[in-house]
Amino acid sequence: MSKNLSNLSGRKGLKTNLFEALGIAAEATGTPSKDKMEELAAQFLMGTANIFGATSFYDFLRADNKDKKVFVCNGSACMTAGTQDELKEKLGQHFKEEEIGDMCCLGRCHENKAFYYAGKNYSGDAISELDEIKSGAAATIDNYAVGSFGTAVLTKAYSNLKDYYKTLSIALSKSPEELLTQLTVSGLRGRGGAGFPIAFKLESCKNTTGNQKFIVCNADEGDPGAYSDRYLMEQQPHAVLLGMMIAGYIVGADTGVLYIRAEYPESQACMQQAINELLSEKILGENIFGTPFNFNFKLIKAMGAYICGEETALLSSIEGQRPEVRVRPPYPTQQGLFNKPTVVNNVETLACIPDIIKNGGAHFASIGKGKSTGTKLVSLDGFFNKPGIYEVDMGTPLDIVINELGGGFREDIKAMHIGGPLGGLVPVEKIKDLSIDFESFAANGFLLGHASIVCIPKGFPIIKYLEHLFAFTAHESCGKCFPCRIGSTRGFEMLKKAQETDYKIDSLLFNDLIETLELGSLCALGGGLPLPIKNALQYFDKELKPYFMQRDTLITAS
Ligand SMILES: Cc1cc2nc3c(=O)[nH]c(=O)nc-3n(C[C@H](O)[C@H](O)[C@H](O)COP(=O)(O)O)c2cc1C
Numbered sequence: 001m002s003k004n005l006s007n008l009s010g011r012k013g014l015k016t017n018l019f020e021a022l023g024i025a026a027e028a029t030g031t032p033s034k035d036k037m038e039e040l041a042a043q044f045l046m047g048t049a050n051i052f053g054a055t056s057f058y059d060f061l062r063a064d065n066k067d068k069k070v071f072v073c074n075g076s077a078c079m080t081a082g083t084q085d086e087l088k089e090k091l092g093q094h095f096k097e098e099e100i101g102d103m104c105c106l107g108r109c110h111e112n113k114a115f116y117y118a119g120k121n122y123s124g125d126a127i128s129e130l131d132e133i134k135s136g137a138a139a140t141i142d143n144y145a146v147g148s149f150g151t152a153v154l155t156k157a158y159s160n161l162k163d164y165y166k167t168l169s170i171a172l173s174k175s176p177e178e179l180l181t182q183l184t185v186s187g188l189r190g191r192g193g194a195g196f197p198i199a200f201k202l203e204s205c206k207n208t209t210g211n212q213k214f215i216v217c218n219a220d221e222g223d224p225g226a227y228s229d230r231y232l233m234e235q236q237p238h239a240v241l242l243g244m245m246i247a248g249y250i251v252g253a254d255t256g257v258l259y260i261r262a263e264y265p266e267s268q269a270c271m272q273q274a275i276n277e278l279l280s281e282k283i284l285g286e287n288i289f290g291t292p293f294n295f296n297f298k299l300i301k302a303m304g305a306y307i308c309g310e311e312t313a314l315l316s317s318i319e320g321q322r323p324e325v326r327v328r329p330p331y332p333t334q335q336g337l338f339n340k341p342t343v344v345n346n347v348e349t350l351a352c353i354p355d356i357i358k359n360g361g362a363h364f365a366s367i368g369k370g371k372s373t374g375t376k377l378v379s380l381d382g383f384f385n386k387p388g389i390y391e392v393d394m395g396t397p398l399d400i401v402i403n404e405l406g407g408g409f410r411e412d413i414k415a416m417h418i419g420g421p422l423g424g425l426v427p428v429e430k431i432k433d434l435s436i437d438f439e440s441f442a443a444n445g446f447l448l449g450h451a452s453i454v455c456i457p458k459g460f461p462i463i464k465y466l467e468h469l470f471a472f473t474a475h476e477s478c479g480k481c482f483p484c485r486i487g488s489t490r491g492f493e494m495l496k497k498a499q500e501t502d503y504k505i506d507s508l509l510f511n512d513l514i515e516t517l518e519l520g521s522l523c524a525l526g527g528g529l530p531l532p533i534k535n536a537l538q539y540f541d542k543e544l545k546p547y548f549m550q551r552d553t554l555i556t557a558s
């Protein structure tokens, strides 16, 4: 069924895009009207239920959010920093309670107290300037440290457009096969979490026959604590665009789609400005640099749903379908956007391509450690003395990131949640054993993920953090499979009840729940939640024991 819907949406393609039309329909009143949904259903030959099903999924299209005027970041970093209550109280002096909503996460983890108002993000001390903000006067620029340790690939200073795009001109003088070989040699693996080699994906898409192919940039950076993609979009946008263009040339795609999350309005504006710069320099469109290569971009503004970062849900979202995760195979490179061959890559992965093509795959492969080649951006939250975005060679000891680059913790910290909500919960005593690369994290029972670090201070109860993770998953679950849809809610209920009453969690039941989530979930939202939970049960068993029925050990699942 969803394949038919993909075809129906694809009839109008990206120019008259259904998802975009839903966003426009919501602009005036906060949610598309019933009449408008019926009109769009008729226009796209779909059922009204399909349109309603999609609309009701998103935080910024849903009817129950339509009267909200200001949104408080409810991400993990703002939560552990403990800034949300005070922020809500201060906002309450200017807005009615029903006008204040939640958003996750605004990527202002370096200074917290983050909120969204009238299409802009604010954080840090901005709350004290609310009168000016409401009158439209205050600036929204936030400051965070940017640095590198080792080779600066992604944080290198940008020269100018003409200089920078010489790499494209050189790339277009070579064959797609030659470029693909360089990417294979580079060993570049996806930075969005799974670490899949980009060259395999590009090769698969290149080898799939199709009259239309797409390069999709996954800019839905939804992991609370991560803001490295935001950094790239706002400060290095041309690395992302050039990476997409080279990828397009390799596979034979003439369209690049940037799917950028609603919570990053500034990133959307920066990327659009960079696209406009290319248009005015005629480095987009037909016959770029006098070659047969044609390429254009389409920027899609997302509407607030974490699961849209999962690549197949993201494709359904662009098509205006309810963003439920798709069963693979077929893989997107075979049947992706509108059922056409599509490459989906993370912002940071794509931004590495220009350097590889300019300096050669071997140079990139010489940086890093083992199968983790190149560099990685790491996001540090407000618990560091020098919070910010740091680029490190893969293989850099975690201790250097924390103590040298980040300047150490400014408070007593007991654990760090590294790699997003599905990443591992790393107790501070493990810092010495870890380095920033895929293998080190996996070997120690954690996950590098997108390499964001959210600190959990000594005084913050681990059980409360686990409750937050279950609540997050329950809110963001696409609902396609029951272990995640139901299991996340049951887990949340158990943890909440154990904190609020004398109820004790049965560890056998809890372990059954975690095992079912891990083994029975279709995607890594439900399937990945057990990792930080198991880490917590292993490393914080003493702290958690009072909430469980007495057993020798809290972990019984394998
Ligand atoms: C629940 C969930 C959320 C995800 N969110 C993101 C995201 O925000 N950004 C991203 O690049 N990848 C995200 N991914 C991974 C994508 O599905 C996909 O693997 C990635 O975009 C591929 O690009 P890469 O190979 O360059 O990493 C997510 C996966 C899951 C299961």
Ligand code: SF4
Residues within 6 Å of the ligand: 307, 325, 476, 477, 478, 479, 480, 481, 482, 484, 485, 521, 522, 523, 524, 525, 526, 527
């Ligand atoms: S694990 Fe959750 S988010 Fe993933 S497909 Fe199943 S219900 Fe959807």
